Amino acid sequence: xxxxxxxxxxxxxxxxxxxxxxxxxxxxxxxxxxxxxxxxxxxxxxxxxxxxxxxxxxxxxxxxxxxxxxxxxxxxxxxxxxxxxxxxxxxxxxxxxxxxxxxxxxxxxxxxxxxxxxxxxxxxxxxxxxxxxxxxxxxxxxxxxxxxxxxxxxxxxxxxxxxxxxxxxxxxxxxxxxxxxxxxxxxxxxxxxxxxxxxxxxxxxxxxxxxxxxxxxxxxxxxxxxxxxxxxxxxxxxxxxxxxxxxxxxxxxxxxxxxxxxxxxxxxxxxxxxxxxxxxxxxxxxxxxxxxxxxxxxxxxxxxxxxxxxxxxxxxxxxxxxxxxxxxxxxxxxxxxxxxxx
Amino acid sequence: xxxxxxxxxxxxxxxxxxxxxxxxxxxxxxxxxxxxxxxxxxxxxxxxxxxxxxxxxxxxxxxxxxxxxxxxxxxxxxxxxxxxxxxxxxxxxxxxxxxxxxxxxxxxxxxxxxxxxxxxxxxxxxxxxxxxxxxxxxxxxxxxxxxxxxxxxxxxxxxxxxxxxxxxxxxxxxxxxxxxxxxxxxxxxxxxxxxxxxxxxxxxxxxxxxxxxxxxxxxxxxxxxxxxxxxxxxxxxxxxxxxxxxxxxxxxxxxxxxxxxxxxxxxxxxxxxxxxxxxxxxxxxxxxxxxxxxxxxxxxxxxxxxxxxxxxxxxxxxxxxxxxxxxxxxxxxxxxxxxxxx
Numbered sequence: 001x002x003x004x005x006x007x008x009x010x011x012x013x014x015x016x017x018x019x020x021x022x023x024x025x026x027x028x029x030x031x032x033x034x035x036x037x038x039x040x041x042x043x044x045x046x047x048x049x050x051x052x053x054x055x056x057x058x059x060x061x062x063x064x065x066x067x068x069x070x071x072x073x074x075x076x077x078x079x080x081x082x083x084x085x086x087x088x089x090x091x092x093x094x095x096x097x098x099x100x101x102x103x104x105x106x107x108x109x110x111x112x113x114x115x116x117x118x119x120x121x122x123x124x125x126x127x128x129x130x131x132x133x134x135x136x137x138x139x140x141x142x143x144x145x146x147x148x149x150x151x152x153x154x155x156x157x158x159x160x161x162x163x164x165x166x167x168x169x170x171x172x173x174x175x176x177x178x179x180x181x182x183x184x185x186x187x188x189x190x191x192x193x194x195x196x197x198x199x200x201x202x203x204x205x206x207x208x209x210x211x212x213x214x215x216x217x218x219x220x221x222x223x224x225x226x227x228x229x230x231x232x233x234x235x236x237x238x239x240x241x242x243x244x245x246x247x248x249x250x251x252x253x254x255x256x257x258x259x260x261x262x263x264x265x266x267x268x269x270x271x272x273x274x275x276x277x278x279x280x281x282x283x284x285x286x287x288x289x290x291x292x293x294x295x296x297x298x299x300x301x302x303x304x305x306x307x308x309x310x311x312x313x314x315x316x317x318x319x320x321x322x323x324x325x326x327x328x329x330x331x332x333x334x335x336x337x338x339x340x341x342x
Numbered sequence: 343x344x345x346x347x348x349x350x351x352x353x354x355x356x357x358x359x360x361x362x363x364x365x366x367x368x369x370x371x372x373x374x375x376x377x378x379x380x381x382x383x384x385x386x387x388x389x390x391x392x393x394x395x396x397x398x399x400x401x402x403x404x405x406x407x408x409x410x411x412x413x414x415x416x417x418x419x420x421x422x423x424x425x426x427x428x429x430x431x432x433x434x435x436x437x438x439x440x441x442x443x444x445x446x447x448x449x450x451x452x453x454x455x456x457x458x459x460x461x462x463x464x465x466x467x468x469x470x471x472x473x474x475x476x477x478x479x480x481x482x483x484x485x486x487x488x489x490x491x492x493x494x495x496x497x498x499x500x501x502x503x504x505x506x507x508x509x510x511x512x513x514x515x516x517x518x519x520x521x522x523x524x525x526x527x528x529x530x531x532x533x534x535x536x537x538x539x540x541x542x543x544x545x546x547x548x549x550x551x552x553x554x555x556x557x558x559x560x561x562x563x564x565x566x567x568x569x570x571x572x573x574x575x576x577x578x579x580x581x582x583x584x585x586x587x588x589x590x591x592x593x594x595x596x597x598x599x600x601x602x603x604x605x606x607x608x609x610x611x612x613x614x615x616x617x618x619x620x621x622x623x624x625x626x627x628x629x630x631x632x633x634x635x636x637x638x639x640x641x642x643x644x645x646x647x648x649x650x651x652x653x654x655x656x657x658x659x660x661x662x663x664x665x666x667x668x669x670x671x672x673x674x675x676x677x678x679x680x681x682x683x684x
């Protein structure tokens with residue numbers, strides 16, 4: 001296969017972009033080289049993370065939002081939109097399910113919209129290890145907005161918050177008793193909250209519940225973000241928070257199927273970007289985002305390097321002793337990493 | 343605080359167990375020492391992973407199952423049950439939400455049931471890094487069944503499948519368009535599928551859909567499991583699959599609120615254990631489980647060791663250059679790990 005030309009990607013050539021995404025997704029040598037060359041050209045797109053539990057109508061809302069961006073009011077330019085739909089369906093096989101592509105069929109002929117589904121990978125680094133690379137390709141290729149869409153609870157939402165400038169969390173009325181628990185976590189990462197399916201009778205209650213939770217002391221999203229980094233940088237982390245602590249998380253309502261509330265959602269997403277730019281929060285978000293990506297790559301490299309350094313067979317010997325409970329996991333790690341069998 | 347006595351934990355002393363869980367959860371030195379000493383006493387409990395999307399009634403079903411185990415038919419002994427409820431609500435603060443504990447209030451006075459909620463942590467290792475330790479404490483303390491409950495889509499389910507001997511995935515009728523996608527992933531990890539809320543009119547359709555998906559070629563759960571290990575052991579991995587490939591994943595129905603179908607669910611969970619024991623699958627599951635735990639600890643140790651090896655400030659210098667797009671993430675890792683600035 002001929003090499004992908006950087007200039008073609010930068011000029012937004014659809015075939016070059018598509019092939020680049022595939023190389024990056026498969027973590028090939030060419031993919032890594034492309035990322036290396038594209039990276040200086042990134043940093044222009046507004047990265048919008050959209051996440052929500054199953055049943056919230058998140059996919060439909062993303063479609064509606066993309067349509068809105070493509071058919072702006074008279075006088076505004078249509079935006080170029082990239083979508084990375086992270087699909088948790090197939091952590092093992094690496095194949096993305098057709099569903100995401102099919103549901104966006106009415107957008108498929110539009111050259112100003114690029115949609116790519118990707119599977120979320122297994123344990124090693126999870127969502128962000130390849131997703132941040134895919135986002136960088138679309139960013140470098142000139143897409144104005146890159147939407148990162150995930151089905152998520154917990155982990156996925158955390159990672160999206162780190163990957164995006166603006167994190168939108170979708171809720172729907174009456175999704176059962178787990179919702180309460182999930183909400184508490186959501187409040188820590190959301191920049192915007194949306195109650196979709198707002199034509200349902202219990203929508204008002206959902207909005208009120210979210211608003212009440214936002215008012216609880218200690219539940220400001222800004223108080224808690226970005227703990228647990230892979231390498232310490234405590235002063236910067238604290239600095240980050242203060243700069244954009246004045247953003248009030250809005251609770252919006254939409255009916256994705258009819259488009260009600262979608263222009264307002266788009267406007268608030270824009271308002272969040274302007275807020276970040278005015279307060280210095282944009283740079284801080286960039287730093288957190290890039291730090292998260294660096295940490296994932298670092299971990300991967302450290303594991304790879306260690307793997308190539310130990311004698312073949314040693315890992316299996318240690319694992320066998322562990323399974324037979326002759327040593328504990330702690331001792332096993334001592335032995336493997338430090339070389340000492342205590 | 344006085345030391346926790348190993349003998350107290352092993353004899354199931356509630357206070358000692360509770361305090362051990364706290365030490366393990368906080369990853370203290372005492373917690374690590376406890377795990378080291380308790381590990382030889384583990385391996386007796388049947389570990390049951392129960393996962394499902396929000397709104398499936400998973401929590402209620404876990405309660406019903408625990409009640410069933412505690413009130414067995416005449417002549418059978420009541421089992422000792424441990425529950426680790428992994429709560430994705432608070433990845434940052436590390437605090438578990440009260441909800442899980444409250445909902446099990448009717449079981450709270452029963453000394454044969456030990457329930458602990460724990461928050462799923464951030465990116466580093468995720469679910470399994472502390473959860474496997476918590477499970478080991480309850481296993482060593484003599485609980486016959488340890489239920490690991492998570493709200494999950496994707497990632498969390500994968501990790502639970504590795505942590506448990508028997509993975510139960512809960513569905514509910516009509517949860518919207520994301521369900522299709524999630525199901526495809528679920529089929530790869532579930533040993534048992536349950537359609538809860540089976541008194542709803544569309545329950546039969548949900549059961550049929552799941553059964554149809556199970557019959558799709560290439561969608562046998564057993565074909566795909568355990569890819570993407572942190573260290574290679576390809577021969578063993580393949581061996582694992584063959585041994586218990588004959589298990590037919592059943593699709594059960596329950597109504598958790600009334601208890602309908604719960605005895606049958608418990609019976610099928612037992613049948614899965616017997617199947618594993620008869621086919622050698624039990625040992626293989628143990629190997630996969632312990633390997634996953636080892637890999638998480640390994641990654642953590644490698645990162646810690648690397649962190650203490652680099653000059654203070656170097657990380658921040660590299661990060662700053664990265665944020666300013668003077669170097670790419672790949673080059674940043676080269677510089678940090680290999681020491682070369684290319």
